Amino acid sequence: MDDRLDLPQGTLDLLILKALSLTPQHGWGVSERIQQVSNEVLQIPQGSLYPALHRLERQGWIRSEWGTSENHRRAKFYELTRSGRKRLEEETVAWNRLTTAVELVLRMG
């Protein structure tokens, strides 16, 4: 537990938006997807995940709908809104610029 990376809020938002960009997903699904794709490095605790999801929904980047999960249970599914999709694009571009710049600095001398 202790070697979990502490993700800043903006990065977490970006990951969630990306995770939802392909198909609508419920909360557990989002955290699973991120965990798998990052080779188990990024493990989002539910204490961070759900506040983020609810906040993103309030802000209008994602919307939710109640549906049935794979195991036939009632689940709340989230998907990107149009604004959310645009936001994802913008934030990805910004992220790439940031990391490239940081890399350059770390590489110097």
Place this chain on the structure above:
Amino acid sequence: MIVERIASQIRHRLRALLRRNAVEQELDEELALHLEMEKEANIRRGMSPEAARRQAVLTLGGVEQTKESVRNARGVRPIEDLVRDVRFAFRSFARTPGFTIAAVLVLALGIGATTAIFSAVRAVVLRPLPFAEPERLYMLWESNPEMGWETQAASPANYLDLKERVASFADVEAYGSLWQAPITGLERPIALRVRNVTGGLFSMLGVGPMLGRDFTEAETWASATWRAGETPLLLSAATWRTVFGGDESVIGTSVTFNGGAARVVGVMPEGFAFPEEGDQLWVPFGWADEARDRAWFRRAHSIWPVARLADGATPEQAAAELDAVAAQIEREHPEVNRLMRAGMSPLQDFLLGDTRTPLMILLGAVGLLLLIACANVGNLLLVRASAHRRALAVRAALGAGRGRLVRQMLTESVVLAALGGAAGIALGVAGTRLLERLQPAGLLRVTSFPVDGGVIAFAVAATAGAAILFGTFPAFLARHTGPGEALREAGRSGSPGRLARRVVGGLVVAEVALAALLVLGAGLLVRSITELRQVDPGFDPEGVVAITLNVPGARYRGPEQVIRFYDEVLTRVRALPGVASAAASSTLPLRDRGSTSDFFIAGRAADEYGTEVVRRSVMPGYFETMGVPLLAGRRLTEADGWRGDGVGGVALINEAIARQHFAGEDPVGQRITLDRSPDSTSVWHTIVGVVGSERQSAIATPAQIELIEPFAQNPEREMYIYIRVARGDPARLVPAVGSIINDVDPHLPLFGATAMEDLVADSMARDRFLMLLLLTFAAVAVVLSLVGVYGVTAQAARQRLPELGLRVALGARDRDIIWLTIRRGLALVATGVALGVAGALVATRAMTGMLYGVTPNDPATFAVVVLFLVAAGLSASWLPARRAARVDPADTLRAE
């Protein structure tokens, strides 16, 4: 797109606020699913269902914390907390109804009283006059040290000279005194209150009529009226509505005004009242052109000039010019204008006159009451917080954030302040309406007090501020003491910290001191009223009614007609059943003094002339009717009649002038004339008797020197008919008198009737009203502070219960226990009273102008008040002390 996102924000926040249960349930479901999915993933990884669930729970961490985080992310946390705090505050107040009612009541009283008085004061004192540039308007007056005039009305000739010669004034206009004129030509003859004005007065003030036209400058002079053949009239809006039907066609209506032809030319706007509310009709002076050369034009000081400063002129310049011009006029008319000077005051101040002091006193009193209310609220809150100190400490120990606790207490205080404020505003508005209705006519010169938003805001801010300050004070105390310390210090529930106790004690002292101030002020006023009640007005008002009449000059040209009219009326009135006696006089004691004159007593040295003798005419029988004693000589009889133009006759003098000018001699038989320096044309009267003095101006003003002529010798048109009835209410005769007047002259209305007893009571009405108000404030203040004293003593007793129990067990007597407990309360009361008295010794000096027959530092009043307050304080602290002494020591020791 942004709009969508804003809409989303609002939607979600509202849902979180309003449908909280549903939202929470959904979150539960969501998190439950998450747990379920994790558990199934664990099962897939090969764990047993038991282990899978356990591992899932471990991995996922605390559900409650997650929920909290989600709740915080919803963006409505502050509002939710606020709502919860408010709910808690209401519940907590409901559990202690005694405290809540007391606190709300005190707040309401403080805010309500302050609002009512402030609104009244503001309406009267601070309201700017509704004229163009009112700060540039000044009242002009004349002064004369020889006559004893300080701010006297001007004479028309002097006014005109000032108007023409003082360049610093852009314009000077004037108005005269109020009189009543008969109007006929409407449904019924009616008497209206009239004021003469110069033609340009209203346009100088900057107010135009709402219907019709204003007067012109030319109409100040009779020539304009003579050419038009009729007098122009301006109506007040109220008169237009009630007397003239409120119709737009009123312009051009012809009526008979004071016996002459007149026509309504305009109606002044709603609410316009200059110079006084109650003026119903305005009429130009209509001076004859020849009057400019007449002696009376410069001698009769009967008009009030109003001036407007010219652009660029300063008041100092104007005052200097005024002085110079007055000196000039004196040089040109040495006989008449000797030592006459002119001065100016801002119009607003002048119109306010002598109402300023009582208003300021009231303001001060209500300010004191407000302070006491604040102190009392603070007291209540501190005591309450002390009772909760232990609970607070426990909560702090359990981890409630200090900020949270402070916020909680702040919310409570604000809720209390809101409740009290709402009640206070309601009370304030009601109180203002009550004041409007109860105030004796003329006290405040204004009949409606708009409730001022600024005043409410101030009063609410003051008391709310006190509530919040004292409500959160203990929370700040809690910040600085750790929970352990607080628990230790708190001991058993209800015991306050040392600092809180000191503050409460200080508050009670303050309350007692302020209450003492109020009671002393009220006490002085009570003494004043008592003294006033015992003043002998000079006549016996019981069973007497006075009826005003004014016969118009147009139809009663010569003295014979006037005499005939009044003789006829009086004869018929005397014949009415129940009438013991009836007569007439040209003045009304305590209300209408009539005119004054210079005089000269035969046989004195040339420079021993007299000034300012009140002169009036009475019909025979007046002094018996009014119960005024004859002190020397004889009364007037029917035989004392008209001797002819310029031929002197007889006169009576009153006791005041007999004392002043005939000390040691017999005035009867001496001769007197109403000229300052008699010459061959002077008319001499022989004094035939001396009568008791009646107070002419006000109940508190001593009687002035007076000369009384027989009516037949000097008939006046405006007379008061006095009727004394043998028994019962004299006013019941008024309708009968009305029909008599109607019979004798159908065109003459009844002008007004006053029972003399009412008149005497009215003369004290103002002071009595003030006294009642102040007494009310004082009573409230005393009650509030006594409650404070009681509370403090009760708490001290409660705190010391074990110690006292021990003492009783060791043999202390009841008396000792009582003394121990009472000591604190007594000390507070004594300190408070001492402070209050010290303050009052200085403060009551401001009341000097309002007091009659008692000095501001009257020792008797002070002594009585001090004794009363100490006794009251003693009884307030005695009750809890006695209860403390009754307690069984075994109980208290066991409870330790």
